Amino acid sequence: MAPPKQPSWYTTALEAVHGTNLTGKTSLVTGGNSGIGVETVKALATSGSRVVLTSRSVEAGVKVAEQLKAEGVKGQIKVMQLDLADLASVNKFSKAYKAEECGPDLLILNAGVMACPQTYTKDGFEMQIGTNHFGHFALTKELLPSMKALGTPARIVVVSSMAHEMGAIDLQDLHYRHRAYSSWxxxxxxxxxxxxxxKQLAKDLEGTNIKAYSLHPGIINTPLTKHVYGGGYLGAAVKTAVGIIGYPWLKSPAQGAATSITAAVSPDLESHSGVYLHDSQIKKPARAAEDMDMAAELWKETERQLADAEKKLSS
Incomplete structure (x- = not known):
């Protein structure tokens, strides 16, 4: 199977990883049991990487690992439980991982929730920023020392979205305690x-063996969209229609995972740590996503809130 000459909207994860040998490497994929996570795990394992697939449900993760094995994927896939909406789970996972594993060489922060009703994590964070940002931030901080200890090139890949263009960071009310809630x-x-x-991670890691990237995977009809269609008969009808008819702008999960794989393995990105990718190409994100003063302030505020939450856990 020959890869396309130039990565594009149509590129699949297997095409993006074509010709890459990851034998001897360890990859960690959060939310590897669903959607583009499955295809990310598949591509990495196909290229020889040992993959740690994390999932809230071990049963769901094991089902995916068995499915990929049945499809002929020969790479080793290890399933570990991780709930990013629960710092106790993040801590438990991190301790277990570091006791048994090195690195990882590739850390793919793929898991997420989208447009859900106003709910909160076990630690009191708004569910979307709590899972998508705080949980991944805490996990990354725990694994950074072991990634640095590898002494060989390593990468952190953060799955974002073009939806960042309609976002704004409110450092005084990250969790919608005082402003009207909007799921989007x-x-x-x-x-x-x-x-x-x-971007802040890339800046802080300059001169080390670790590079960091973010990306928009595309618009994909996966379980992540479960809150988008709404409930009841109308929501079910719309979802069924999308499944049968499809939309020309909807990517398959295999196409959606291609940009994550490009960020993880492309040698062309080695000197471009911190960039944002779209359709496997470097793209400029919204102006707000290039505000390094806000990046630094958000980092500090995240660390402060995580420290407060950790204190409550230990009390």
Whole structure:
């Protein structure tokens, strides 16, 4: 199977990883049990990487690992439980991972929730920024020392969204305690936070073995969209129609995972840490996503709130 000469909207994850040998490498994919996460795991394992697939449900993760094995994917896939909406789970996972594993060489922050009703994580964070940003931030901070200890090139890939363009960071009310809740506004804020996190991470990691990237995977009809169609008979009808008819702008999960894979393995990106990708190409994000003063302030505020939450866990 020959890859396209130039990565594009149509590129699949397997095409993006074509010719890459990841034997001896360890990859960690959050939310690897669903949507583009499955295709990300598949592409990495196909290229020889040992993949740690994290999932809220171990059963769901094991089902995917068995399915990929049945499809002929020969790479080793290990399933571990991780709930990014629960800092206790993040801490438990991190300890277990570091006790058994090195690195990882590739950390793919793929899991997320989208446009959900106003709910909160176990630690009191608004669900979308709590899962998409705070959970991944805490996980990354825990794994950075072991990634640095590898001494060989490593990458962190943050799956954001073009929805960051409609987001705005409110440092005084990240969790919608005092402003009217908007499911899409909260999602946009969380995806903007993803890009700012990746850019600040890239800046802080200059001179180390680790590079960081963020990306928009495309618009994909996956379980992530479960809150988009709404409930009841109308929501079910719309979802069924999309499944049968489709939309020309909807990517398949395999196409959606291609940009994550490009960010993880493309040698062309080695000297471009911190960039944002769209359709496997470097693109400029919204102006708000290039505000490095906000990136630094968001980093500080995230660390402060995580520290407060950790204190409550230990008390």
């Amino acid at each position: 506004g909260a999602y946009g804020q969380s995806k903007l936070a993803n890009i700012l996190f990746a």
